[in-house]
Amino acid sequence: MQYQGVLQKMQTEIGQPIQYYMLFENDFLNVNQILNKEVTISFIKYQCLNCKLDKPIYRQGFCKSCFFDIPSAGDWIMRPELSTAHLDQEDRDLAYEKKVQLQPHIVYLANSSNVKVGVTRKSQVPTRWIDQGAHEAIEIVEVPNRYLAGITEVALKNYVGDKTNWRTMLKNEIADEDLIEWRNKLKQYIPEEALPYFITSNTETHLNFPVSQYPKKVKSLNLSKTPTFTGTLIGIKGQYLIFSDDTVFNVRSNEGLYVSLTINY
Template identity: 90%
Template sequence: MQYEGVLQKMQTEFGSPIQYYMIFENDFLNVNQILNKRVTINFIKYQCLNCGQDNPIYRQGFCRKCFFEIPSAGDWIMRPELSTAHLDKEDRDLAYEKKVQLQPHIVYLANSSNIKVGVTRKSQVPTRWIDQGAHEAIEIVEVPNRYLAGITEVALKDHVGDKTNWRTMLKNEIEDKDLIEWRNKLKQYIPEEALPYFIESNKETHLEFPVLQYPKKVKSLNLDKTPNFTGVLSGIKGQYLLFSDDTVFNVRGSEGYYVSLGIN
């Protein structure tokens, strides 16, 4: 089988295990179905996810020019507390910012390598947790806009982590935690504006990833340094492809790279 196209983050479907799909312009691939098969990845060119030009990718699948101009790459994406659409203030494109920022957002706890706090749109639950490789997660608050979620995350970061150790996550060196206990313990630190949105009673969500073998010593594949790679696919976790030789490939981190995929 042969596939070709620009890489974008894998689409997912919640299940036991989670189903993964790579979507190309004229085709799609259920990645679960190629576990234990030999996969060849060949980097062909760049293709910016915004302008489509063959320019080096800067961040988030965009070339440098697009990254600093388009509304979907504004600072408030990574730092929700900088959101201003609720004040009717524009960053790059107010109509776009209102569409994204003025909708229900979730502040959550996820456990992938450790417990961390995060923010996502309500519509992205549980997709966001899947993308982070979390094996368990729970909502803390559901607020009506991104700003309130952002200031809540900032307040809680003083008491719980906000980063994932991706190597630990990929090696599956995990420890189950009582997220309900953590949620209740953190309630006292939620800002006053967000406290009415605290979720009093809910359960943890548990996630199962399609992995036959976890890497023992993680080796990251960088297409700029290694444009051609062949390995046997042994699992999928987060947005990573795991190979039997301990190589891992971050699909989301390689958005905007146009590749060919050979499977046999």
């Protein structure tokens, strides 16, 4: 069976285990159903997620010109503390920025390779944690806009990490942590403007990924260097496909690549 289309981050559904879906223009694939099957991935061309043209992808699935032009790739996406819609100030498109920035946001702790702090829209919980490969997570602050979440994250980064070691996450070399204890310990460092939004009465969320065997020595697949790859899929974690030869493929970091996916039954 063969699928063709432009790669976008896999959609997910909470479950035991988490369910993963690849969406193509006229089709979709439940990736869990092809676990333990031989899969061939072949690069065909580029297709920018915005302009749809066959132009090299620069970042986040966009060609260079789109990345520096469209509102959904503004600096405030990666750095929430730069959000200005709450001040009625435009970056690239104020209507878009108000729509995204002026909605409830969560500051959270997640444990994927170590305990880290992060920010996401409330509507993206637990999707954001799944995408990061976190096996446990907890909300610590719920604020009404992205700016407040951003300045809270910046303050807490002085006391807890804000990056995931993707190799450690994929090897599953992770210790369980008491995230409630972490949450309470970090409360004192939350900025005064965000402190009224501190969450005191929730519990950890635990996530179960469909992986039968974790890689021992991670090898990352780069389709620009290896345009065709064949391997047996044995797991999915975060946005990574894990193959039996320890090769891993980050679907999200390859957004904008038009590929064929062949499942050899």
